[in-house]
Amino acid sequence: xxxxxxxxxxxxxxxxxxxxxxxxxxxxxxxxxxxxxxxxxxxxxxxxxxxxxxxxxxxxxxxxxxxxxxxxxxxxxxxxxxxxxxxxxxxxxxxxxxxxxxxx
Numbered sequence: 001x002x003x004x005x006x007x008x009x010x011x012x013x014x015x016x017x018x019x020x021x022x023x024x025x026x027x028x029x030x031x032x033x034x035x036x037x038x039x040x041x042x043x044x045x046x047x048x049x050x051x052x053x054x055x056x057x058x059x060x061x062x063x064x065x066x067x068x069x070x071x072x073x074x075x076x077x078x079x080x081x082x083x084x085x086x087x088x089x090x091x092x093x094x095x096x097x098x099x100x101x102x103x104x
Contacts (some may be wrong), residue, residue, distance in 0.1 A: 023052045030058060030078060034071065047074040 023029045029052040036043045047070045049059040059078025063070040 018052075026051055026053050027058075028053055032071070032074070034066070036066075045070055047071050049074050049078040 018029055021029050030049050031052050032047065032049045034045060034047045036045050042064070045063050045066045047061045047063075048057055050056065051058050059074045059076070059080075061070045061073035061077065063073075
């Protein structure tokens with residue numbers, strides 16, 4: 001008896017809410033991503049918010065658990081001061097540089 005592959009239900013496709021936005025200056029559109037980074041003994045989650053125009057990190061948060069708090073923390077940081085985006089980018093890059101041996 002051969003086993004037949006089961007049907008895969010496609011993921012829902014969401015409308016692009018920014019399709020009509022013209023990104024012609026900083027802070028016109030922010031994009032976000034949530035991913036995980038391997039570390040000794042497991043992994044951590046990274047929520048990052050980037051300015052679509054400059055591609056700079058405007059807010060981020062790192063946590064051992066993935067829940068709404070990590071996204072809210074990243075958003076709060078982004079909203080608190082959009083002028084300090086380059087400083088936050090530097091801090092994030094420094095964190096990854098300091099921990100790169102653990103990320104492999």
